[in-house]
Amino acid sequence: MASWKSWTVFVVVCLLGKISGLDNGLALTPPMGWLAWERFRCNTDCKNDPDNCISDRLFRTMTDILVNEGYAAAGYEYINVDDCWPERERDPRGRLVPDRERFPYGMKSLSDYVHSKGLKFGIYEDYGNFTCAGYPGVVGHLAGDASTFASWGVDYVKLDGCYALPADMDHGYPEFGRQLNLTGRQMVYSCSWPVYQIYAGLQPNFTSIIEHCNLWRNFDDIQDSWASVESIIDYYGNHQDVIVPNAGPGHWNDPDMLIIGNFGLSYEQSKTQFAIWAILAAPLLMSVDLRTIRPEYKAILQNRKIIEVDQDPLGIQGRRIYKHRGIEIWSRPILPIHGQHYSYAVAFVNRRTDGTPSDVAVTLRELGLNNPAGYRVEDLYEDVDYGVLSPQTKIKVKVNPSGVVILRADAQPPFAYNAIPTRTPYNDVFRLSRK
Numbered sequence: 001m002a003s004w005k006s007w008t009v010f011v012v013v014c015l016l017g018k019i020s021g022l023d024n025g026l027a028l029t030p031p032m033g034w035l036a037w038e039r040f041r042c043n044t045d046c047k048n049d050p051d052n053c054i055s056d057r058l059f060r061t062m063t064d065i066l067v068n069e070g071y072a073a074a075g076y077e078y079i080n081v082d083d084c085w086p087e088r089e090r091d092p093r094g095r096l097v098p099d100r101e102r103f104p105y106g107m108k109s110l111s112d113y114v115h116s117k118g119l120k121f122g123i124y125e126d127y128g129n130f131t132c133a134g135y136p137g138v139v140g141h142l143a144g145d146a147s148t149f150a151s152w153g154v155d156y157v158k159l160d161g162c163y164a165l166p167a168d169m170d171h172g173y174p175e176f177g178r179q180l181n182l183t184g185r186q187m188v189y190s191c192s193w194p195v196y197q198i199y200a201g202l203q204p205n206f207t208s209i210i211e212h213c214n215l216w217r218n219f220d221d222i223q224d225s226w227a228s229v230e231s232i233i234d235y236y237g238n239h240q241d242v243i244v245p246n247a248g249p250g251h252w253n254d255p256d257m258l259i260i261g262n263f264g265l266s267y268e269q270s271k272t273q274f275a276i277w278a279i280l281a282a283p284l285l286m287s288v289d290l291r292t293i294r295p296e297y298k299a300i301l302q303n304r305k306i307i308e309v310d311q312d313p314l315g316i317q318g319r320r321i322y323k324h325r326g327i328e329i330w331s332r333p334i335l336p337i338h339g340q341h342y343s344y345a346v347a348f349v350n351r352r353t354d355g356t357p358s359d360v361a362v363t364l365r366e367l368g369l370n371n372p373a374g375y376r377v378e379d380l381y382e383d384v385d386y387g388v389l390s391p392q393t394k395i396k397v398k399v400n401p402s403g404v405v406i407l408r409a410d411a412q413p414p415f416a417y418n419a420i421p422t423r424t425p426y427n428d429v430f431r432l433s434r435k
C-alpha cells in the first residue's frame, strides 16, 4: 500500500498539473519547427508555380531540408501545414478532404513521410465556419475533425478564429481541445483564442486559456517587415505585466513566426528578432524558403546558444527592463540557479535610426544581477566569453542600429568567485569599476 507520503506527493503533483497548464505533457519547452504561412501564404497555383504552392511537395521538401541541413539537429521538430490545404467542400460523410490535386496522396501519407524522417506533423484549422482563407472550419464537426486529425497522425493543431464569434471561443476552444484529447493521440494545441477576443474588446480568460492550450496568439499576424517585428516587440513589452505570467512549461505566448531569411529584415534586424523571441520564450516557427536562404540567416536560425535560451527548462518568459531614448534592455531568468540567484539572458536592443552603433554601459547589479559569486558572461552571437564578472562590474556593449547584443550571464556557485580571470576584453573597465 502506498504510504501517506507518496499520496501527498501524488496529490501535490496533480494539483500542480491542474494549475500549471494543459495536461497533455507536450510543449514543455516552446515548440520549434517550420510553418508555411508567412512565406508561402495561400498560393494554390501549382500549375504556374509548382515549386511554391501549398502542396505535398513543398512540405516533403522542407522536411528533407530540416533533416539534411542541420535544422532538426538544432531542435526544429515540427513541419506545419497552415491554411489552404483542404478542398472547399467536405466529403459526403462530412469529413475534411485535402486538396486532391495539391495533396494527391492524402495527409496520412505526408504525415508518415514527416514521421519517417524523425519529425512531427502539424496542421491548421479554424474554430469558425471557415478558415481565414475561406476553407471549411471545424464548427459543427469538432469530434469528427479531431478524429480525422488523429487518424492522419497529426501531432500539432493550430486552431484559428476567423468566421467565429469571439464570445463563443470560451467554450469552443476548450471543447475542441477535449475532442483532441478524446482521440487518445497527443497533439500540441495552438490557439488563436485571445487575439480574436482582444480585437473584439473582450477580456481573455487567461486562466482558462492556459488550462486548455499549449500556445496562443496575443497580437497581429507577423508580416515581412521590420515595422511588423517592432510592433510585436512593443506589444509584448507594453503588455508584459499581463502577458509574461501566463507563460510556462506546456503553455506559451506565441508572438508569431520567425521571418528571418525572407525579404523584409536586414541581417541586424534578423538577429534582433531571434534574440527577442528567445527572451520571450517564444515558439520558434520558421517561415522561410529553406531552399534559398542565405547562409548568414541560416546561421542565425541555427544559433545553438540562443536556441538554448529559448528552450530553457524553467520556461520563464523574459521582460523589457529598460527603455529610454531608443535603447531597450530585455532580460530573462534561466538556469542554472545558485542559492537565490538565477542566471539570465540579457538582450540590448538599439531602436535608434541614427546610423551609428550606440554604446550601452551598465553594471550587472543595475541589471538586477546580484550574485556575490558573480556570473560567467558570454556573448551569444559574437562568441566572446567575458569570463566571470562580479555584480559591480560595468559591462559595455556596442549595439548596431536596429540590432542587438545578447549575453548570457550564468550565476556561479560560491567557490567559483576566486576563478575570475585576470584578462578580459573589457579589463580596463573592470579595473576601474573595482576600485
Ligand code: GLA
Pocket (backbone or CB within 6 Å): 037, 082, 083, 124, 131, 132, 133, 160, 192, 221
Ligand atoms: C490568420 C492567422 C495566420 C494564418 C492565416 C491563414 O491570419 O493569424 O497565422 O494562419 O490566418 O489564413
